[in-house]
Amino acid sequence: MAASFTGDGMMFTMAVRADSAAEEATLAELFAERYAELVRLAYVLTGDNELSEDLTQDAFVKAWPKLRGLRDQSKAPAYLRQTVVNLVRQRYRRVLVERKHLPKPPEPVPGVDVSDAIDLAALVRTLPIRKRACVVLRYYADLSEEETAAVLGISVGTVKSQTHRALRQLAQLVEKPESRG
Amino acid sequence: MSEHNDFEGRLRDALRTEGDSARVSPDALGKIRGRIEQPRRKHSPKRVIAFGAIAAAAACTTAVIVVPQLTGGPDLRSASAPESAAKDSAAQQDNDTSAAKPSETEASGESRMRQESAAVPVLGELVVGEDVNVLLTADISGDTATARLSASKWDGAKWGSRQGPVQVGAAGGLAFDGRLSGHVCEFRVVQAPGKPATVRVRLAQQSGGACSDAYVYELDGTTLRPK
Numbered sequence: 001m002a003a004s005f006t007g008d009g010m011m012f013t014m015a016v017r018a019d020s021a022a023e024e025a026t027l028a029e030l031f032a033e034r035y036a037e038l039v040r041l042a043y044v045l046t047g048d049n050e051l052s053e054d055l056t057q058d059a060f061v062k063a064w065p066k067l068r069g070l071r072d073q074s075k076a077p078a079y080l081r082q083t084v085v086n087l088v089r090q091r092y093r094r095v096l097v098e099r100k101h102l103p104k105p106p107e108p109v110p111g112v113d114v115s116d117a118i119d120l121a122a123l124v125r126t127l128p129i130r131k132r133a134c135v136v137l138r139y140y141a142d143l144s145e146e147e148t149a150a151v152l153g154i155s156v157g158t159v160k161s162q163t164h165r166a167l168r169q170l171a172q173l174v175e176k177p178e179s180r181g
Numbered sequence: 182m183s184e185h186n187d188f189e190g191r192l193r194d195a196l197r198t199e200g201d202s203a204r205v206s207p208d209a210l211g212k213i214r215g216r217i218e219q220p221r222r223k224h225s226p227k228r229v230i231a232f233g234a235i236a237a238a239a240a241c242t243t244a245v246i247v248v249p250q251l252t253g254g255p256d257l258r259s260a261s262a263p264e265s266a267a268k269d270s271a272a273q274q275d276n277d278t279s280a281a282k283p284s285e286t287e288a289s290g291e292s293r294m295r296q297e298s299a300a301v302p303v304l305g306e307l308v309v310g311e312d313v314n315v316l317l318t319a320d321i322s323g324d325t326a327t328a329r330l331s332a333s334k335w336d337g338a339k340w341g342s343r344q345g346p347v348q349v350g351a352a353g354g355l356a357f358d359g360r361l362s363g364h365v366c367e368f369r370v371v372q373a374p375g376k377p378a379t380v381r382v383r384l385a386q387q388s389g390g391a392c393s394d395a396y397v398y399e400l401d402g403t404t405l406r407p408k
Contacts (some may be wrong), residue, residue, distance in 0.1 A: 057213050085400070121195045135196075
């Protein structure tokens with residue numbers, strides 16, 4: 001008995017290997033440059049380290065088919081960031097009664113000025129996911145209103161209004177801690 | 182206004198402090214690689230070949246694969262693949278009672294597109310066991326080409342660096358005049374129980390010409406040593 005390999009099959013394997021080496025380098029580079037940053041972004045949004053890593057890894061895997069074919073690799077970070085934020089949003093959308101599952105706001109420390117003791121980051125996570133994403137992208141990721149709108153797939157006007165309402169809500173929570181319950 | 186800015190400043194500081202407290206696991210890249218590779222490996226022609234080789238090895242004490250041909254000669258100026266002469270090789274291999282038959286790879290439309298980007302002429306490829314790949318390639322120089330063997334190992338996530346290459350036969354053992362016109366008479370691996378695998382190669386300088394004596398190499402992991 002004998003086996004023969006077609007030339008096409010062999011060249012296909014060879015080409016795949018060459019592609020794989022280049023892709024491997026691209027992936028390693030993207031990972032080194034962006035992974036930690038994206039985990040931190042997801043963590044600020046979710047407050048859960050393990051979930052943040054899972055979502056960021058999901059983002060790399062989901063985005064990879066598109067990223068590997070990108071001619072302009074400078075667009076990769078924005079695409080990955082958008083994927084992470086969308087995955088976080090999807091995660092929260094799955095919970096039908098979102099407010100039931102919101103993290104519990106921190107309790108004020110007795111005898112200490114409330115405004116100093118409040119964990120603002122934890123308060124941000126009590127916001128509905130869209131407001132939260134607006135605040136985190138604007139004040140943590142330092143994105144412009146236009147960039148934030150692009151990541152979230154909403155209008156610049158909506159980013160402005162959502163961010164404004166979120167800040168007002170946070171300020172109220174800080175000033176009147178009893179309203180946090 | 183300044184109160185508003187002060188609040189935004191506090192918010193930025195709080196979020197940055199929060200972000201900095203996130204931890205990153207050291208094996209994250211490996212996990213991502215693994216998940217990306219999974220679907221790719223599932224459909225890899227190499228896996229098809231590997232499964233065939235395993236099945237053959239289970240049936241025989243000797244596992245043998247291959248024999249591509251260069252009849253007709255590929256036009257390397259356009260970096261296309263060598264022509265397959267499966268019929269010729271099958272006829273030649275039918276006389277070899279120690280040969281086994283793994284799955285035959287089939288050229289898809291995608292493979293045809295991919296091969297156009299491949300510049301290295303591959304004369305043949307073997308899969309030894311489940312995870313070692315041996316390539317027979319042609320190194321073209323002027324109007325001749327030199328056959329070379331190299332091997333690499335799959336570590337579960339990616340192919341390791343290719344060991345070798347080892348020159349097969351004389352330098353310029355194959356004729357090249359814009360097209361490779363030589364002939365691979367034999368390219369196979371012999372795996373006897375308890376002994377290291379050996380790779381056998383015989384070449385003809387011209388298509389249809391006389392075949393050389395066998396060049397035999399012992400395969401130790403991915404290291405190829407002439408015997």
